[in-house]
Amino acid sequence: MSATQQEFKPTLSLLDATMIVAGSMIGSGIFIVSADITRNVGSAGWLLFVWLITGFMTLTAALSYGELSAMFPKAGGQYVYLKEAFNKLAGFLYGWSFFTVIQTATIAAVGVAFSKFTGYFIPALDIKDENILFQLGIFKLYPAQLVSIAVIALLTYINTRGIQGGKIIQTIFTITKLVSLFGLIVFGLLLAAKADVWNANWENAWQMSKIQEGGMIAGIAGSAVLGAIAASMTGSIFSSDAWNNVTFIAGEIKNPKRNIGLSLFLGTLIVTIIYIAANIMYISVLPLNGGEQSIAFAKQDRVAVAAANEIFGSIGMYVIAVMIMISTFGCINGLVLSGARVYYTMAQDGLFFKQAGTLNENAVPQWALWAQCVWASLLCLSGQYGDLLDMISFVVVLFYVLTIIGIFVLRAKRPDIERPYKAFAYPVLPIIYIILGLTFCFFLIIMKPVYAGIGLGIVVLGIPVYYIAVANQKKTV
Template sequence: MDHPGYARRLTLLDAALIVVGGIIGGGIFLNPGIVAQRTESGLVLLGLWVAAGLLTLVGCLCYAELGARRPEAGGSYVYLREAFGRLAGFLFGWTMLLVIYSGSSAAVATIFGSYATSVFGLSPRLVKPLAVGAMCFVTGINLFGIRLGAQVQNVFAILKLAAITVLVVTGLAFAGAGTTQALAPSTIPPSGNLAGALLPVLFAFSGFSYLNNLAGEVRDPQRTLPRALVVGMLVVIGAYVLTNYAYLAVLGHAGLAASQAPAADVMSRVFGDAGAKIIAIGIAISTLGFCNITLVAGARVLQVMGEDGLFFSSVARLHPRYRTPNVALVMLAGWAMVLVLAANYGQLLDFAAFGDWAAYAVTIATLFWYRRKAGDRPSFVTPAYPLLPLVFLATVIAVVVAYAWSKPMSAAVVCLVVLAGLPVYAVWRRLFSKVAR
């Protein structure tokens, strides 16, 4: 190995805020209106957000055990490679690069561009250039070490939590009589069903796995990583449930269902245009933080793949001073910028969301292999095993199938990307078998 390895510089606070930043992007500011359209009352809507949060907490517990077993860079790629073989690991990394992480980052960067143009009164034609500029900004920061990147990420996470706090306090303090109607049935019939309503909720909770990709840079990872996953997830659940209650208190269930931008509607109802601009700035900051952690986490996967001989050897190198995978980071960010320019927000979100949750299901399936084959007991084990992992798997598989049914073209594109990885893997192994381990 011609590099000194990653530096373990991330503290418990850093790690917990990475979890928060990896989950809270733009979904909580946009998706509640969609959920309201598909539910019959505020009580059902809040119940879905609580249920999805608890389900995702189960996923965090499973990832906590996986991270405690393999506290190294690479996350899901490492678990899949060990449990199901190098092909499975490669297909995850291949899809992550082309669709999942790149698509997620590109989609959320597009949200940044949309809100930035809105706040400053710029031309809508600048949405994509601003999105590309935002990605250049977060990429540049992380070229100079995980410590600097973590500090910036902490600022982003704290600011987005501050924006949510302002939104919640505003909603609850100024809702008045609306709070008594928050949980009342709607006057409009729901469209779709509970499965359709659960989809946008679960997608707002995705991103909890990013910390595992950075496990090689976490201090005392066997203890820190499980704690950070649980603490970060509990913070997100609390923030999401309170935010949705604030929406319902101010707008009511029917008003939330009719809203295209519930956060802006709440703030503008109380503070006028100034309030809408304040929350727009908060949303823009939130999206920057999400893009930051997505690119950083994905770069670690590519770096480990390169080290294994399953990707270009250049991406395996760490910067000699900053000990960061700069080539991998620039490559992932560059492809995400291409997606920003080539696709619209809806397409990017559909591709990334389907691939993301399918990857969660496959990754947590590796936990059963580790329990059967590894023979060791890590510092953290998933409680109520195998019941909780099985509940998570069954629910996520049902969600993925429902999503494929509702968005067949998007699901087909992701499946084709995965299948395209098979011949690429075969060619790669043939050409670079001498350098592969």
């Protein structure tokens, strides 16, 4: 059978799909980003509020996406939903942004996080000037970047061999990291929680302030409160993103009309509970402010390492390093596995490289997988993965909002299409998400205009690329 005659094989169960949701969400963020959130909001109450509002938005979006996934249970996910609700241009702009920054930059960032924490065991992988392999101007090449690329390439290769290998890795690593995170939370609350630390952290729980270098505190009031929340949420949204990856592989899930929506709900609920519980543990174990054993100023923002040192003593950092290596490895696998299906569907519509629209003898989009690998590897080399956080968060939420607006559009435009599942609490929850998402994007542009602006620029740049692709498609017809 030729590659072009191959079709996706529905082999993934509800458990597999749920593990893809949870495994793609949990990378390195929950171990790190609470430091930056704390510096931006300055109190225990607001720290938890940022995680709660992010969890609420994630669950709301996941419950809303259930309707779309049941209507269009095929590969491509969000790209398909936007195309069906609006037009091919809207779908392409998502696919373009997905390839250029959303998926590939996330793969790169998580890949570098894997290498950084491997550096606890192999010091040569620390990103320090003494470990530079090559430098040309501002470009610096570190061994950690090469290890990141090697991990991405390895997981790409495994996924070209068929869905089974990727599925097994995803399930094993996701269950392992869920159990590990749960264990860390329980040990933290049982062995290291301190009443005096907890009470001190909650003394001024709702007094928002910015914690500056040296521990100086500057009060925040008025409209600046919303700006501080938006700036803080870039980390929590990045940590909670990629939950929608399961929709990209709909063609490989058994009973997709039921199982995609259910896996979205179960996966996001599990991760949201764990994230909030982890931050309660941090607040129980570490002071908000005051040196490297605090949440705000943990060394290199590694809050989980600081907490683990309190729980397990000197071996704590190694415990967390292993946990993050497991977590990021599984996360990369989920991102690699699912992302290529979007490029495949775009290619089928004539909006991506033609070769990406074929499946190999193992019924997977091999060319698309390797194209994703190459671009993610280049982003690893760029050294700009840290700066991409604001950009990714802005673009991701912008398209989530647009997709949920698509539910309203499709209800009006295609009322007769079968809807085995309908968006929960429609229209109230979807409207709340749209308001919260647009508010986040608005204040992020105000607070962090450079990277949010670059993110918007990447989306807009896709418009001429789309018309070039359409023109080329007409020439070949």
